[in-house]
Amino acid sequence: MPARSLRAxxxxxxxxxxxxxxxxxxxxxxxxxxxxxxxxxxxxLFDIGIALGAHIRVAPTEYRFELPAAVDQVLRTDRHDxxxxxxxxPSGLHIAGDPSVPAPAGDAHAYDGxxxxxxxxxxxxxxxxxxxxxxxxxxxxxxxxxxAAREFLLTxxxxxxxxxxxxxxxxxxxxxxxxxPLARLSEELKARSPRDLRPIDAAAAPxxxxxxxxxxxxxxxxxxxAARNQQRFLANAAHQLRTPLAGxxxxxxLALAQPIPESCRVHLEQVHQATxxxxxxxxxxLALARAEPGGRGNASDVNxxxxxxxxxxxxxxxxxxxxxxxxxxxxxxxxxxxxxxxxEALANLVHNAIQYSARxxxxxxxxxxxxxxxxxxxxxxxxxxxxxERERVLERFYRVPGTPGTGSGLGLAIVREIAGxxxxxxxxxxxxxxxxxxxxxxxPHG
Amino acid sequence: MRLLIVEDDAPLASGLSRILEAEGHAVDxxxxxxxxxxxASQEHFxxxxxxxxxxxxxxFEVLRRLRAAEKPIPVLVLTAxxxxxxxxxxxxxxxxxxxxxxxxxxxxxxxxxxxxxxxxAHGGPRIVHGPLAxxxxxxxxxxxxxPLELAAREWAVLEVLLAxxxxxxxxxxxxxxxxxxxxxxxxxxxxxxxxxxxxKLEPAGIRIRTVRGFGYMLEEFKPAxx
Numbered sequence: 221m222p223a224r225s226l227r228a229x230x231x232x233x234x235x236x237x238x239x240x241x242x243x244x245x246x247x248x249x250x251x252x253x254x255x256x257x258x259x260x261x262x263x264x265l266f267d268i269g270i271a272l273g274a275h276i277r278v279a280p281t282e283y284r285f286e287l288p289a290a291v292d293q294v295l296r297t298d299r300h301d302x303x304x305x306x307x308x309x310p311s312g313l314h315i316a317g318d319p320s321v322p323a324p325a326g327d328a329h330a331y332d333g334x335x336x337x338x339x340x341x342x343x344x345x346x347x348x349x350x351x352x353x354x355x356x357x358x359x360x361x362x363x364x365x366x367x368a369a370r371e372f373l374l375t376x377x378x379x380x381x382x383x384x385x386x387x388x389x390x391x392x393x394x395x396x397x398x399x400x401p402l403a404r405l406s407e408e409l410k411a412r413s414p415r416d417l418r419p420i421d422a423a424a425a426p427x428x429x430x431x432x433x434x435x436x437x438x439x440x441x442x443x444x445x446a447a448r449n450q451q452r453f454l455a456n457a458a459h460q461l462r463t464p465l466a467g468x469x470x471x472x473x474l475a476l477a478q479p480i481p482e483s484c485r486v487h488l489e490q491v492h493q494a495t496x497x498x499x500x501x502x503x504x505x506l507a508l509a510r511a512e513p514g515g516r517g518n519a520s521d522v523n524x525x526x527x528x529x530x531x532x533x534x535x536x537x538x539x540x541x542x543x544x545x546x547x548x549x550x551x552x553x554x555x556x557x558x559x560x561x562x563x564e565a566l567a568n569l570v571h572n573a574i575q576y577s578a579r580x581x582x583x584x585x586x587x588x589x590x591x592x593x594x595x596x597x598x599x600x601x602x603x604x605x606x607x608x609e610r611e612r613v614l615e616r617f618y619r620v621p622g623t624p625g626t627g628s629g630l631g632l633a634i635v636r637e638i639a640g641x642x643x644x645x646x647x648x649x650x651x652x653x654x655x656x657x658x659x660x661x662x663x664p665h666g
Numbered sequence: 667m668r669l670l671i672v673e674d675d676a677p678l679a680s681g682l683s684r685i686l687e688a689e690g691h692a693v694d695x696x697x698x699x700x701x702x703x704x705x706a707s708q709e710h711f712x713x714x715x716x717x718x719x720x721x722x723x724x725x726f727e728v729l730r731r732l733r734a735a736e737k738p739i740p741v742l743v744l745t746a747x748x749x750x751x752x753x754x755x756x757x758x759x760x761x762x763x764x765x766x767x768x769x770x771x772x773x774x775x776x777x778x779x780x781x782x783x784x785x786x787a788h789g790g791p792r793i794v795h796g797p798l799a800x801x802x803x804x805x806x807x808x809x810x811x812x813p814l815e816l817a818a819r820e821w822a823v824l825e826v827l828l829a830x831x832x833x834x835x836x837x838x839x840x841x842x843x844x845x846x847x848x849x850x851x852x853x854x855x856x857x858x859x860x861x862x863x864x865x866k867l868e869p870a871g872i873r874i875r876t877v878r879g880f881g882y883m884l885e886e887f888k889p890a891x892x
Contacts, residue, residue, distance in 0.1 A: 547878025
């Protein structure tokens, strides 16, 4: 369905009635005002008729009409129209003039007729001759009248047309102006973080958009409710998943501590590894779900330095288990965010760096501020990530081909999700000396 | 040592008790918080391993009641819930340590050892770490039974590290613990004391690991394989 323009729609609705009103206006204005013009032109014809009537002579036996050529010329000269006349005796007999001038149908003194295929206006003038009255018919073609009517129509319609044009222009720009509150509302919604499910401030919205705002707020509330339900579900799922996994891990490790046949031990080792992987995968999936829009916890003031310091002990033990030298360069790095999610993001970066470092490798965690922006980064001297892979490694379940180990490919996707939720940039680059990998999260001001 | 496990998941509880029994502890298991509070009030336990997600009264409530009884029993909290992790971490509840399920058993046993050691050392006049023994009353140290000369600052640094075996300790934390009022101690000075301690302790197999840019960690003593 094509996008429907409110403007076009309004114009389409307005145009027919405006056109109809214009036409009606023209008709209403034309007929009453055209009468005086017609009367004036008719009057001129009456005058000619009266002047012609003066030239009828009454002889004892007949009527004669004697018109000097000069008078005929004066009377019948007109710039636009041809003038014809006809003189009839009291008994209706033709005396003189053009016999084709139509006779009156009833007793009308001015009427329309046709003369030699042309429309004409005819007046009939009674003029005294002897004891009774003769009739002089004067006909005139209608050029003048048509032109006058046309001009009159035009001048009477012009203001109407101008008003109509002005109306359309006002509608065109008025719609834009009138829709401004909606434009502002959409700007506000666009600027929102997808995780921000707080209601829109209805009091600040213009009267006309209140209904829309309250409908949107209803939707937002439903979304927030759904998000809360999801969080409750996640908390329960986490509990339900982790406890049996802990039991499984405990018993596998107990079994491995027993003197068991080597053939069994191999399988048990596999079970043990799978248990650990499953546990980690469960944790990561839960973290990913938690980091998704709507899953965000409370934003508060968090110092990335404190986050790292709180986890340093656990990370150092992870690193020692793989004989990796984990070091720190920590400076204050205040951000606004969810401490739990930020910890998860950093833990994933550190975990990756330790996993992909060689034995004896070196991993450094840094926090601080650059150009007024807080950052946290993890650098290793492992195999690094090729530039063409850097975008893809942020995708879920993607693992660089040929990567050893049993990672799920979720770690960096979790980091990206959490960074996105905090408006942070994520950069992948080479480590110092063009070796290894450096992943930096940079947080915007505020 | 006598341990109490409060865990309602039977397979996990049995796994934990077997592992801890293998470490040489006497282990009791209960799956109900009420029973745990009752047992702790009537008998002596050296450590309680407490699951948060219990039926009826949950782990937090058990912890609150244990603490209300003013029994200084060390409590190791187990949790499976991320959302609760921060509450556990905020030591306002009085847990001595916590672990998120699932966990590796060696880590659990290491934490249990550390907690028991800390509670034994707490207020006790004697701290023992492998071949090293500190008499905190007489302020004398012995290594393999021989008297060990330690300067006052070296003693103070060693005491801080011994209180947190297998845990990393930041230089700032050491400075705070070692420096007296109004004293200004530089991180470099701490490095000097640690390096002197190393030269005295390493021959006996006691290792202080440097955590680059952070601080130090006194490693758990492992007798050299023979």
